[in-house]
Amino acid sequence: MQDKQLLLIPGPTPVPPSVLRACAKPMVNHRGPEYMAMQRQLERDLAEIFQTKNYVAILTASGTGGLEAAIVNFLSPGDKVLSVSIGSFGDRFATIAKAFGANVEKLEFEWGQPADPALLAARLAEDRSKEIKAVLLTHNETSTGVTNDVKALAAVVREHGALVMVDSVSGLVALDLQTDNWGLDVVVAASQKAFMTPPGLSFISASERAWAAMANATMPRVYWSLERAKEFSEKGQTPWTPAVTLMYGLEVGIAMIKQEGLQNVFARHRRLGTMARAAIKAMGLTLLAEHAQASNAVTAIRCPEGLTSKQIRAKVQEKYGVVLAGGQGKLTDSIFRIGHLGFVDETDILTAVNCIGLTLESMGVPVDVAAGMEAARKAQG
Ligand code: PLP
DSSP: OOTTTEEOOOSSSOOOHHHHHHHHHHHOOSSSSSHHHHHHHHHHHHHHHHSSSSOOEEEEEOOOHHHHHHHHHHTTOOOOOEEESSSHHHHHHHHHHHHHOOOEEEEOOOOOOOOOOHHHHHHHHOOOOOOEEEEEEEEEETTEEOOHHHHHHHHHHHHHTEEEEEEOOOTTTBBBOOTTTTTTEEEEEEETTTTTSSSOEEEEEOOOOHHHTTTTTTTTSSOOOOOHHHHTTTTTSSSOOOOOOHHHHHHHHHHHHHHOHHHHHHHHHHHHHHHHHHHHHHHHHOBBOOTBBSSSEEEEEOTTTTTOHHHHHHHHHHHHOOEEEEEOOGGGGEEEEEEEOOOOOOHHHHHHHHHHHHHHHHHOOOHHHHHHHHHHHHHOO
């Protein structure tokens, strides 16, 4: 049916009608008082959501732009960077650092598994001359549906002294991330995930240590310069023309998050993740992440024998209008993913798992749809 679709990919996520309506408001002068009040309030709200006392910059960019800003503002060509990768977005962070001339070493973990803080500690302990300037971490690896224990990983890095840079593009808001308490120097997020806002904005926080490192960081930067962003932020502005419409939307998205309460938002995502995993397992399917660090923002499911991700997703969409994501990189054909972050609730999970089960059944896969639904109902509490 035209315009009827249940979008359950891990970004862009569904946008509430009130956010869409806000995006349609008339343009204002981005150097005028109305705009300046809006930006100042958004920066205060973002700091609260990032759980930081530091300035959070709003960039006109997708999440990747935010990651690039993280690299070019705090590092110099030739700097040694340890990139902890558990999937395709961990790899992307490393690729950006390499492109700007960092000397990148990768610490890789099997896709579907989280990073092991003990192995990170062991590698950092070998670095007696403190060559490693920064450690790159992924909070929530969207490609595999795994959440890293950022608190434990960051504690290990802090002991060494390198900067902790975190990609929380699909983590922030859905999952707890305590920027200041956990000693995270740089954190990057983006609008199109749990902020329930269309794609196009990226947010980045930096600690005092990171600002100090910036003074000696020589990677080239103009558009991504956080120094310029901060200078303009003091006037309630951005150095370049901001994406005003998206900021209108973000105001409403954030108001919804505040109204629900951040802790309740985390709890809802825990509930949705638990429901999805319980249903998938009870149905007789296999999760990619069969451990306690399976993500509450996205669930990755192994394709049953003989079927590709593309075939399954096309059928679920054709029969029921439910849009799921495929795998990425080496998992492209072998997994499919349910995104359950942002403007997503229990009804969406019940619908998704039921439609997945019924579709697979129609494709000849022996699944127990009723057992899956019962498990989801129980997990809902
Ligand atoms: N990092 C993670 C963990 C992501 O999930 C994504 C997007 O899915 C990105 C980075 C890249 O963000 P974007 O596609 O907004 O550039």
